[in-house]
Amino acid sequence: MADDATFDASPDVLTATSAGRLRSIIERLERLDEDREAIMADMKEVFAEAKGEGYDVKTMRKVLRLRKQDRAKRQEEEAILDLYLSALGEA
Secondary structure (H helix, E strand, C coil), X not given: CCXXXXXXXXXXXXXXXXXXXXXXXXXXXXXXXXXXXXXXXXXXXXXXXXXXCCCCHHHHHHHHHHHHCCHHHHHHHHHHHHHHHHHCCXX
16 A cells, blocks of 8 residues: 655755755766766776777776785785686686
8 A cells, every 4th residue: 555655855845054065965976977077088098099009908907907906815816716727727
């Protein structure tokens, strides 16, 4: 059976302070989204430049991902990968 309670979506529900705070948060998120889009465009340019110079972009992305990881964690994952490949006769 449906609940008879209704949600009041009128702007009067928020106080002026909470409405102002909500607006501030939304505007900050919008600016951050714009910044992220600009950064992604810059990264695309740099990858295109690297590709133009003969670098393998896929490998560069992998290097970036690996450099973010903790060295010990990365070494552990590499050891497990080597073990699995060896077990399959691939190494």
